[in-house]
Amino acid sequence: MLWRMAWRNLWRHRTRTLIMTSAVAFSYGLCLFSMGIGDDGHQQMLDQAVEGAGGDVLVHADGYWDSKSGDLVIQEGGAIVSAVQEVPGVDAAIPRMIINGLVSSASGTRPLLLQGIDTDREPALRDFAEDVDYGAYLTSSDRDDPLILGVVIVEKLDLELGDRVVLTATQPDGEITRALFHLTGIIETGFQEVDEMVGLTTLEAAQNAVAAGGMLTQVGVVMDEGLVSDTVAARIRSALGSRGGDLEVLTWQEAVPDMVGFIEVDDAFLYIYLVVIFAIVAFAIANTFLMAVMERVREFGLLNALGLRGRGVAGVLLTETFLMTALAMAIGFILGYAGHLAASHWGIPLSMYGVEDMELSGVDFASLVMRSKIIPLKWVGASVLVALVTLGSALYPAWRASRFEPAEAMRFYE
Amino acid sequence: MDGQETGTGRIEGTSATWNNGALIRLRQITRTYKEGALEVLALRGVDLDIAEGEFTALAGPSGSGKTTLLNIIGVLDKPTAGRVEVAGTDITRLDKGEAADFRLDQVGFIFQAYNLVPVLTALENAEFTLLLRGVPTAQRRATVTPLLERVGLADMMDRKPHELSGGQQQRVAVVRALATSPALILADEPTANLDSETSGGLLDLMLELNQELKTTFLFSTHDPAVIERARRVVRLLDGRVDGSSRSAGS
Numbered sequence: 001m002l003w004r005m006a007w008r009n010l011w012r013h014r015t016r017t018l019i020m021t022s023a024v025a026f027s028y029g030l031c032l033f034s035m036g037i038g039d040d041g042h043q044q045m046l047d048q049a050v051e052g053a054g055g056d057v058l059v060h061a062d063g064y065w066d067s068k069s070g071d072l073v074i075q076e077g078g079a080i081v082s083a084v085q086e087v088p089g090v091d092a093a094i095p096r097m098i099i100n101g102l103v104s105s106a107s108g109t110r111p112l113l114l115q116g117i118d119t120d121r122e123p124a125l126r127d128f129a130e131d132v133d134y135g136a137y138l139t140s141s142d143r144d145d146p147l148i149l150g151v152v153i154v155e156k157l158d159l160e161l162g163d164r165v166v167l168t169a170t171q172p173d174g175e176i177t178r179a180l181f182h183l184t185g186i187i188e189t190g191f192q193e194v195d196e197m198v199g200l201t202t203l204e205a206a207q208n209a210v211a212a213g214g215m216l217t218q219v220g221v222v223m224d225e226g227l228v229s230d231t232v233a234a235r236i237r238s239a240l241g242s243r244g245g246d247l248e249v250l251t252w253q254e255a256v257p258d259m260v261g262f263i264e265v266d267d268a269f270l271y272i273y274l275v276v277i278f279a280i281v282a283f284a285i286a287n288t289f290l291m292a293v294m295e296r297v298r299e300f301g302l303l304n305a306l307g308l309r310g311r312g313v314a315g316v317l318l319t320e321t322f323l324m325t326a327l328a329m330a331i332g333f334i335l336g337y338a339g340h341l342a343a344s345h346w347g348i349p350l351s352m353y354g355v356e357d358m359e360l361s362g363v364d365f366a367s368l369v370m371r372s373k374i375i376p377l378k379w380v381g382a383s384v385l386v387a388l389v390t391l392g393s394a395l396y397p398a399w400r401a402s403r404f405e406p407a408e409a410m411r412f413y414e
Numbered sequence: 415m416d417g418q419e420t421g422t423g424r425i426e427g428t429s430a431t432w433n434n435g436a437l438i439r440l441r442q443i444t445r446t447y448k449e450g451a452l453e454v455l456a457l458r459g460v461d462l463d464i465a466e467g468e469f470t471a472l473a474g475p476s477g478s479g480k481t482t483l484l485n486i487i488g489v490l491d492k493p494t495a496g497r498v499e500v501a502g503t504d505i506t507r508l509d510k511g512e513a514a515d516f517r518l519d520q521v522g523f524i525f526q527a528y529n530l531v532p533v534l535t536a537l538e539n540a541e542f543t544l545l546l547r548g549v550p551t552a553q554r555r556a557t558v559t560p561l562l563e564r565v566g567l568a569d570m571m572d573r574k575p576h577e578l579s580g581g582q583q584q585r586v587a588v589v590r591a592l593a594t595s596p597a598l599i600l601a602d603e604p605t606a607n608l609d610s611e612t613s614g615g616l617l618d619l620m621l622e623l624n625q626e627l628k629t630t631f632l633f634s635t636h637d638p639a640v641i642e643r644a645r646r647v648v649r650l651l652d653g654r655v656d657g658s659s660r661s662a663g664s
Contacts, residue, residue: 008534
């Protein structure tokens with residue numbers, strides 16, 4: 001009967017209860033929706049950052065990542081790739097030859113970041129074939145010097161498919177070299193950095209261009225799902241043993257700390273925003289319940305006079321709060337889940353909100369379409385927190401209600 | 415009313431003492447309220463014994479200390495000084511929780527107004543104290559339903575307090591007070607808000623139950639018509655017992 005009494009008490013002031021319930025429901029729904037959007041956005045950023053970096057874990061010659069120097073190469077490339085591939089938790093070990101150089105045509109010269117890729121292994125991380133808008137992908141070309149360039153370079157060098165270009169770069173031994181390539185494809189990713197700077201060729205062609213047969217600049221590692229990159233990096237270091245002395249093994253977080261920092265800051269802002277919202281809601285509830293307690297002093301006095309102990313009186317109020325919270329959270333969950341489904345289905349392009357030309361760690365924010373992702377543990381955690389905040393906001397009013405002296409309470413309005 | 419006024423400050427009631435059946439025993443009860451810098455003496459050394467099964471009215475004008483005395487006997491308030499024993503318990507030593515338990519176990523209350531929990535029906539209000547005692551639903555209903563029928567509320571059990579008249583609400587309060595078979599029922603001006611006919615009916619009911627169930631009733635009033643019906647009248651004036659009288663045959 002106490003539950004029934006609490007439920008009926010809630011609806012004594014229908015409008016007030018509806019306002020309080022709505023406040024909690026909307027805040028909770030908004031909290032779930034914001035987390036869903038945020039987590040999906042972050043996941044997309046992470047995925048793109050990992051792609052941009054070249055893998056979950058990266059293996060280079062020691063010092064390469066900071067200097068990007070062409071003389072820092074992995075000498076026994078094949079052996080290192082094989083050793084890394086054997087490490088438990090490694091899904092794919094992807095060899096790359098990355099060359100910083102200049103590309104020239106009859107119309108001019110542009111800086112170029114040329115990636116020589118293993119066309120069989122690279123799709124484990126990213127499939128460049130999907131990005132080729134004009135011409136053929138590396139596997140479709142019968143030339144041994146194929147080159148795919150970003151659309152912006154192509155325009156600036158006034159190139160057409162089939163044109164010859166010359167790469168000028170430094171060999172690992174320090175000698176300057178030139179190599180001829182034929183433009184076989186053009187990619188348009190929408191990433192300014194890629195379309196303006198990046199070129200793709202086969203691993204063999206890149207190695208030949210800088211006289212680096214058998215050498216590699218980078219081994220990108222794609223790890224099995226659910227693993228932590230630190231763990232896999234440690235296993236790789238261990239597996240490389242003595243050969244690892246001249247190598248650096250970086251997790252993607254170490255490779256692109258800017259993106260990690262950005263996500264941490266973005267998460268912190270989201271949490272601050274939610275804390276502010278819930279602080280407002282908690283104070284509003286506490287205030288309303290306190291008002292309700294003062295309106296019902298005599299009633300609480302009566303309950304106490306009839307033999308309900310102080311904690312029982314507090315229990316009546318807390319039961320009311322519990323019921324209101326349960327109702328509000330049920331509505332809030334429906335709202336939040338509906339928002340999640342809607343965002344997952346339609347997506348929210350960041351470009352709609354004025355995000356233009358913003359790139360960080362290889363992530364083009366303007367191209368991101370935010371959807372929603374449920375991380376069950378976070379939703380459960382947030383729900384528990386919301387319930388605790390809402391119930392907690394009624395603790396002081398309940399304590400006040402439990403402290404009334406029955407004789408004083410009974411003559412409160414006299 | 416027949417009987418004799420003692421006119422003394424100390425009343426020995428029916429000459430019952432604690433050892434020979436007094437249910438309530440008050441000794442030198444004083445109660446002082448502080449209102450800012452002002453001290454108000456609500457009770458000034460009250461001695462009183464009430465025996466089991468009595469039907470006693472505390473009479474006196476407003477401010478004479480009737481409600482304060484009832485509150486102290488019902489453990490709703492504590493005296494500033496003095497000793498109170500009810501049903502063998504020194505109730506001045508009870509803490510708040512024990513006081514609530516004592517009220518639940520030993521005392522039934524009928525207040526002047528705001529007697530009922532507004533969101534509960536007449537039936538639920540009547541069985542509320544049984545619920546607090548943990549009595550199962552079926553047993554609660556079996557106890558309360560005949561009592562509600564007895565007081566003429568058989569057709570109104572599902573009504574909320576605002577759907578009942580003042581007299582009907584007081585009858586529900588009487589049933590609630592009786593439901594736990596307490597040693598004592600305290601009623602603070604139970605007829606104050608009722609018309610004379612309803613008031614008379616309520617008093618008849620309380621008298622019947624007193625005689626039939628031997629429940630002790632102690633109620634405050636300043637209504638001469640009610641005082642006339644009491645078996646014993648204790649008069650209070652300015653926080654002191656001003657006299658006591660008994661009707662013939664009591």
